[in-house]
Amino acid sequence: MSYLLKIGIYDKVEPMEITKVQFTPVEQVSRKSLDFKAGDTVRVWSKIIEKGKVRLQAFEGLVLSRKHGTESGATFTVRKVSLSVGVERIFPLYSPNIDKIEVLRKSKTRRNKLYYIRTKAVKEVKKRLKSVTISREEKTTEEKISE
Numbered sequence: 001m002s003y004l005l006k007i008g009i010y011d012k013v014e015p016m017e018i019t020k021v022q023f024t025p026v027e028q029v030s031r032k033s034l035d036f037k038a039g040d041t042v043r044v045w046s047k048i049i050e051k052g053k054v055r056l057q058a059f060e061g062l063v064l065s066r067k068h069g070t071e072s073g074a075t076f077t078v079r080k081v082s083l084s085v086g087v088e089r090i091f092p093l094y095s096p097n098i099d100k101i102e103v104l105r106k107s108k109t110r111r112n113k114l115y116y117i118r119t120k121a122v123k124e125v126k127k128r129l130k131s132v133t134i135s136r137e138e139k140t141t142e143e144k145i146s147e
Contacts, residue, residue: 026094032070034101038063039109044091045099056099059089065113086121
């Protein structure tokens with residue numbers, strides 16, 4: 001009896017409208033032949049839909065890792081520092097939402113995954129903050145002495 005009630009509930013649910021936006025199919029051969037790895041600096045142009053229009057937005061940063069090689073589910077992680085805050089994005093390699101990927105700078109690294117850069121960046125920022133606070137304290141003491 002309860003089984004019949006459940007069926008009645010689902011009959012009343014209306015299907016949602018699906019909006020389809022036309023994206024150009026990804027050229028898998030060109031994406032497969034992209035030669036970038038961890039440590040390289042890239043600029044990723046992603047398509048963003050706003051009010052029915054498609055615009056391009058660039059995300060430029062350091063590639064921390066590249067996973068799953070050239071498979072259909074391949075991804076890569078890009079990190080950038082914006083307004084002294086670290087921002088990371090994970091991009092699917094074959095996503096139709098990515099317009100193009102530009103390799104700006106190539107570098108040689110000994111590791112394939114550069115996750116240690118997260119903590120290294122934090123340590124550098126803390127050192128900068130310490131040096132700034134020390135210099136401000138020295139200035140205030142110097143001003144008091146000169147008066």
